[in-house]
């Protein structure tokens with residue numbers, strides 16, 4: 001049995017699949033929808049769940065070309081836990097071995113340890129394989145020497161893994177997977193509900209995911225093409241300052257492929273190293289491992305401030321401001337364009353994530369980690385719900401830093417107008433995502449409130465009409481207030 005989890009959606013460099021294929025025995029790949037209690041409070045939802053559905057469709061297709069398949073099960077139907085579902089599948093199929101790739105979220109580490117014991121008690125051996133990160137968190141050796149790089153920074157992490165053997169080259173995809181004599185029962189993928197879209201009372205489908213489908217080629221083949229396009233084309237622009245541009249596609253745009261394991265980090269590392277000199281990009285990849293290490297070492301990262309005294313920080317409770325941030329209706333075009341891109345495509349580039357996170361924390365002084373029901377509204381949870389690359393480790397690590405309480409706190413403030421000078425100098429990004437502002441000349445595109453009334457009228461822009469008025473008139477005062485709240489606890 002190869003137990004495929006949400007981060008394993010590939011054939012190439014999939015150590016668990018590779019090991020099972022090499023065993024020479026029949027191979028049964030299985031995906032089990034975990035019960036809520038195994039998800040550590042971070043159930044897959046929204047855009048990321050939608051992505052997983054399509055990634056599973058693509059994986060089924062790739063496996064069928066090798067004469068194999070993915071058996072789909074729900075833990076809820078098979079004893080209520082992943083362990084029980086695997087034990088049942090092992091009993092049905094006569095399998096004695098379960099192969100899987102290691103995860104590092106603390107709740108999954110605990111679950112996997114208990115699961116291995118439960119399977120062992122039923123005569124089934126589990127083999128945990130290494131492969132979804134470059135360096136396993138438990139192998140990193142952070143100490144005083146590495147902390148000299150700035151505790152929790154990427155330099156700190158690179159020093160902590162400097163003496164480890166380099167990540168091995170990626171494994172090839174299996175050429176063949178021996179099928180079992182009879183395929184065990186499998187649910188249709190649709191039963192998992194990950195790809196389900198809401199139906200209106202009149203029976204029509206509310207297709208909020210059309211923009212995601214248009215923007216991405218989900219699955220391993222799409223992932224490899226995206227990586228190839230970046231390595232053969234854009235990587236040198238990334239190494240320069242152009243990686244900060246929002247109006248140009250100068251980053252790899254592979255994060256959802258990495259999140260769902262359609263690409264392995266090792267495959268990305270080796271592909272880049274073979275073809276280009278790209279130290280800045282490779283630091284980004286190391287950042288991903290750093291986030292996994294941080295969550296593994298400090299399990300409370302998604303729920304409590306890393307620096308505990310920030311627990312006492314006084315936050316604003318301005319609900320309309322929060323809703324304006326979410327909806328991309330703050331009246332600050334750069335922020336609103338990014339939130340519109342997020343809503344439409346499930347993604348925005350790193351620089352824009354800094355801009356919108358900074359706006360929420362530094363100017364609106366809204367608590368990034370609060371939890372609200374039924375809609376997850378605040379920064380971290382809103383990203384988790386809307387990003388196709390939603391990743392608990394990276395998301396929490398970055399919001400902690402943006403929210404001042406993290407290991408590697410941001411020492412900069414992204415001003416929603418001035419930041420545009422480097423990331424959207426001609427206003428093309430804003431024009432793309434906020435077409436109602438498209439006719440404004442470049443000097444006003446990021447600050448439409450400053451445009452003379454007649455010019456706005458000629459451009460068809462009505463503040464408070466087809467584009468909102470600013471929710472903050474005095475950014476400097478807002479910034480001073482949030483700074484005072486930080487200084488009171490720091």
Ligand SMILES: Cc1cc2nc3c(=O)[nH]c(=O)nc-3n(C[C@H](O)[C@H](O)[C@H](O)COP(=O)(O)OP(=O)(O)OC[C@H]3O[C@@H](n4cnc5c(N)ncnc54)[C@H](O)[C@@H]3O)c2cc1C
Nearest residue numbers: 251252253254255284287288349350353389390391395398
């Ligand atoms: C507030 C905030 C929240 C974020 N939440 C997520 C998240 O949930 N999931 C996620 O994948 N990324 C997250 N990021 C990190 C980063 O913004 C994205 O990984 C990046 O924008 C993805 O685009 P790309 O593939 O073009 O990245 P590139 O810049 O081309 O980098 C290549 C890969 O390196 C990794 N990487 C890049 N930047 C970072 C980083 N800062 N930290 C860790 N790994 C990184 C990603 O896997 C990325 O795909 C967040 C950043 C911020 C500021």
